Amino acid sequence: MAPLPVPISDISAAxxxxxxxxASxxxxxxxxxxxxxxxxxxxxVMQLVQLLKSDPAAxxxxxxxxxxxxK
Incomplete structure (x- = not known):
């Protein structure tokens, strides 16, 4: 799998x-x-589908x- 284009901390922030x-x-x-x-x-689209199958958080x-x- 290719490295993520954004640091893992950005995934957590999102x-x-x-x-x-x-919650709000x-x-x-x-x-x-x-x-x-x-x-x-x-x-x-195919790259997105593969990511969904292997690592949805990515x-x-x-x-x-x-x-x-x-409100």
Whole structure:
């Protein structure tokens, strides 16, 4: 497997942002959860499928993830 293009700490940071926003959304009645996922670079679909099969967490490093919970 090729090395990740982003350090593992960025994967953890993305997972934490998603978890925090999801928790805030659940705790806030009538809130809105917005998730914006943008690829960092061109990403062949077959490469993405292979990553999903072998290491789903590595997929997070391939995207810029913006998560927001609002009321």
């Amino acid at each position: 997972a934490i942002k998603i978890a925090d926003a999801a 959304f659940i705790e806030t009645p009538h809130g809105t959860l917005t998730v914006k996922i943008t690829p960092r670079a061109k990403l062949p 997929e997070l490093s391939l995207f810029q993830i913006d998560v927001q919970s609002t």
